[in-house]
């Protein structure tokens with residue numbers, strides 16, 4: 001299937017991606033609060049169905065099939081404005097950028113603007129491309145080529161009972 005990420009498009013082999021993860025299950029069992037909260041969110045109604053649908057369309061049957069998850073420290077004002085902690089991270093799928101000249105150029109620019117190459121799914125969840133085809137981090141051995149790394153830019157509410165350890169408040 002072909003998916004548009006702002007200025008460029010990517011052709012993704014959803015079936016082959018699904019087969020890879022069926023044969024090589026990816027389990028995030030990280031014990032940090034950020035990952036635990038992300039898993040709680042994916043299992044909750046807070047995770048918008050449009051996010052699941054978009055990921056399923058590219059062969060990722062669960063938002064938990066994420067290769068790397070980065071829970072950023074989030075200032076209280078930012079949490080309030082976006083309704084959640086700020087998260088980065090990325091997925092790996094089998095696919096390639098089709099018209100990536102602008103992306104290649106932007107990748108070398110220190111002023112990379114993710115919005116130019118993003119697919120916004122909800123107010124709180126966007127996917128974007130950073131690398132062109134076949135550049136990926138933390139790729140498992142044997143992952144089929146071409147590989148496409150798809151980044152996330154997300155705000156996820158804190159759903160754990162424990163205090164939000166990523167929230168930065170001024171003073172107190």
Ligand SMILES: [Zn+2]
Nearest residue numbers: 030031032035
């Ligand atoms: Zn973690």
